[in-house]
Amino acid sequence: MCGIVGAIANRDVVPLLIEGLKRLEYRGYDSAGLAVVDDGREVRRVRRTGRVAEMEAAAKSEQFTAHLGIGHTRWATHGGVTEANAHPHVSHGVALVHNGIIENHEEQRERLRRLGYEFESQTDTEVIAHLIHHHLKQDGDDLLGALQRTVGELTGAYALAVVSRKEPGRLVCARMGCPLLVGLGEGENFVASDVSAIIQATRRVIFLEEGDTAEVSREGVRVFDGSGDFVERDVHVSDVSLASLELGPYRHFMQKEIHEQPRAIADTIEAVMDNGAFTAELFGKDARQVLADIDAVQIIACGTSYYAGMVARYWIESITGLPCAVDIASEYRYRTVVANPKQLVVTISQSGETLDTMEALKYAKHLGHEKTLSICNVPESAIPRASRLVYYTRAGAEIGVASTKAFTTQLVALFTLTCTLAQLRGVLSEEQAARYLDDLRQLPGSVQHALNLEPQITAWSERFAPKQHALFLGRGVHYPIALEGALKLKEISYIHAEAYPAGELKHGPLALVDAQMPVVVIAPNDNLLEKVKSNIQEVRARGGEMFVFTDADSHFGESEQVHVIRTPRHVGVLSPIVHAIPVQLLAYHAALARGTDVDKPRNLAKSVTVE
Template identity: 85%
Template sequence: MCGIVGAIADRDVVPVLIDGLKRLEYRGYDSAGIAVLDGDDVRRVRRTGRVAEMEAAAQQEGFHAQLGIGHTRWATHGGVTESNAHPHVSFGELAVVHNGIIENHEQQRERLRAEGYAFESQTDTEVIAHLIHFHQRGGHDLLAAVQAAVRELHGAYAIAVVSKREPGRLVAARMGCPLLVGLGDGENFVASDVSAIVQATRRVIFLEEGDTADVTRESVRVFDAANAPIEREVHVSDVSLASLELGPYRHFMQKEIHEQPRAVADTIEALMDNGAFGASLFGEGAEDVLRDVEGVQILACGTSYYAGLTARYWIESIAKIPCSVEIASEYRYREAHANPKNLIVTISQSGETLDTMEALKYAKSLGHAKTLSICNVPESAIPRASRLVYYTRAGAEIGVASTKAFTTQLVALFTLTCTIAKLQGRLDAAQEAGYIDALRQLPGSVQHALNLEPQIVAWSERFAPKQHALFLGRGVHYPIALEGALKLKEISYIHAEAYPAGELKHGPLALVDEAMPVVVIAPNDALLEKVKSNIQEVRARGGEMFVFADADSQFGESEQVNVIRTPRHVGVLSPIVHAIPVQLLAYHAALARGTDVDKPRNLAKSVTVE
């Protein structure tokens, strides 16, 4: 992984490739490269580091072409070196870019060595290049060679291929990793993400599992897993160029934090139009699916997993049915007990998270037909594989550390909770009206939380020199503590851990001293007094606390206790509001430490490998 773009046109495609790779930078990467067909030669330029360094080298070497492919790599097989960067070339005739992981690459490598192929890299991708060349050498044209090669690959892949033998053709294929074809006027494109080609076209075809695509200037032919021609629907993307640009902000993460009032409002717009919780919000036939569910199983990874943990409290307290939440990569590899009357909920910002997609497939193989996805990207793989879907309307999220996707996922999960409760007779009219009103006021409450930023900036200066931090929360706010710790470690590289505050005395208290700041999520709810007792435990050990409280929580500040208060307690939706301050704390601590906020080291935005 991580990003692919390709183009064939009557104009110079090198600027298209480079612009596309820049738009894919948000996904996280450590090297970049392009390969183009220039006359009778396959020319390639690669660099470790940023796309700008590769761009400068391409300009210096005079790259111009009407056919080419490009890639940003996030290292899996082999270190961060130029020889491991994509594209990979076979015999100077054929170039390949690849997202995913080929599981049988070692066996294929030995086979190809025996056929006379030499390897210059440590990557699994070079195997693909040589394997396609091997089939071309055997008499196949490029399309047939790609189709023959992918049948011999085990694992996940999205690939784009060009060959000097067929200079008017670009071939693409996918299995387990996202890939799309962009349709232009006398020119066509391939990409792993629509943002890479939105400057050239909004008309796209999303390739399905096992598809290959034969792309020329004038046509696109798609073939299914059996190599039979097939028509795939053409979609018009609603991704805007404005959403992919910084505007007045320093970083995309800052922009996206401040976009949350709008994102929340857009996500609940249909609900507000209806004025009631209704199954139609989740798609056709949702009432039949949701009315008799006996429990909910949530599968997700990372930040989406913490959204699921928050929802468990809501589902069990409001809908009154059991809810379990599991990391998708763990669920897919254990012998799970299936109750077909349970609802399987998968959560993914991108809709392409490999572990979550595979967990959904596993759940369906166990007999789960009641499936629902919560996702921010229309027509992505996970929603297409689910019976029902609720699209969050956060807009494009560029920063690797998720912010507005998380809060809109929480809104979607709360809406699901109330809908199930209503369908099952556990939400009366007065409660429904109260929750609708709370959601209506939520964007304003999020804005109030954003207004705390100047105070949080002052805190961040004190966090910047620290190497470790603890986050504490209780009940429904414990997952917000987990999310706060994740954000801090992701972008500031400060080691942070989160615990339920009641667990403090069962081990983590041993870590507390004057060098260990402790962040406490302390809203004015039923567990407030318990949290205050936990704070005293920290204070007695010389620890310094940073408390996010509500205006009426009656916390007193002292030398060891720093308090920032949100304007008021917002009841059951408090976790959404309290997510904002911990995002801001992580962002400003990272600024103070001088880290790359939008592209933290070693991380990728869309995780499409194991």
């Protein structure tokens, strides 16, 4: 959840570190700090609670300059939001930054106290700094060796970058369970938890594998595996653009990313359109062999990605005839699962680094599941690398904490998988396949039509701003969209929101309905419309105020209690994707009206790499 950046160069690296931290701030923004080894071979450190800007001002006032340094932006886990808990942490000339959680930090803390070390923070990270210094004292001044011995004593997840005043010519790093990459420049090299932090300096990156440690100097990079053996890792050229990391004409990244969805969807379906068919090869070279011999689907994901999986269950079971289960990753990995070797295990993750999803995938593979497929937005991230098959969404960089374009492109990928499975099973006729292809082809335009509803939705948001609670209702394949709408609203506006299948209203939630509880209804013109209308009457009879998202050809009468916004037309099986747009816009504009920090909501961070 936190962000790491480090650099060694012949030029001043402080501006590079600060710019990198600004680009990483979406990953954590409770506090920020940097540590440098200056020309006098001393470690200088500056930390501030709050945003990177506060730390930047302090670094400028203290005239920080150096050719070697590390920086960090924090999302608090162990210890409160205080300057003492902010990274980097220092021990006798050793400075480090850390993402992740060390599970055995308490026993290591007691051991280090017995060795005479004193602690200034409540964090698990300070334990690592003292351990590295301890090993430096025991085994000489080899910083890489001290790091390797230290990580051998840690239990948990970590990405680490370390510098020492005794070694001003290199920094060292390690990775286990949290993302970390090395950036390659000319006479300068970098480390980062996300390529966006170093894209202004280089596009050439090495993704470290689980258990890797690395030594980074101006001259080059050496990588060692978990056994300590030197290994060659592939160099990749990132396709992340600087433009995708800039706001442009938009007020917030979330607004920008909502409006980028027609292009993101078009890019994600490009391979399907170019191919002119749903073919197994879209998912990998041996996908036909894998997908042709399955008898069930298991989807595993977290948060918004889990809701995408819930939509997919309706599609998969109705179109392919295969049974489909959807599990929250943090629950799947801790329950006793009945393994089915012929089940396709699908993991969904925007970042490809979501810890619970990664661990759930490992668990599934441990149980003997070999048919694994990842749907992900970040090439070469951990989850796709651990999966046999992969389908990359092409949403581009998503900076706003509340996911938008990642969600809709995941739905596109899952619909493509559904149609491919149906075709392989021989249950999708050529005529129906052609219709589904045409539906996908028209989808970016339908999403744009939904975006054009923004002025009407903005007017609605003013009525939501003073409320403290909201209820979302949907039925069938649109119930997960109600869940997603409620999640978006509470994430960024801090209005408490819950979602229910509309048919469950009278089984409890109706007790909450009154004039102060706005009820949002997802009610497209499908076979459940009349049922939804009946549920609406239940709300109306209790004095509730309803906000209905429907289609142009449905017949809803507006009144003082019932407000209606219509998308231009019903788009059939892909309707959940189109109806995701209005609930995103409603959450965004409600948050604007309430004055919250849309892109960086309190207590949340973008990439969840801790339990």
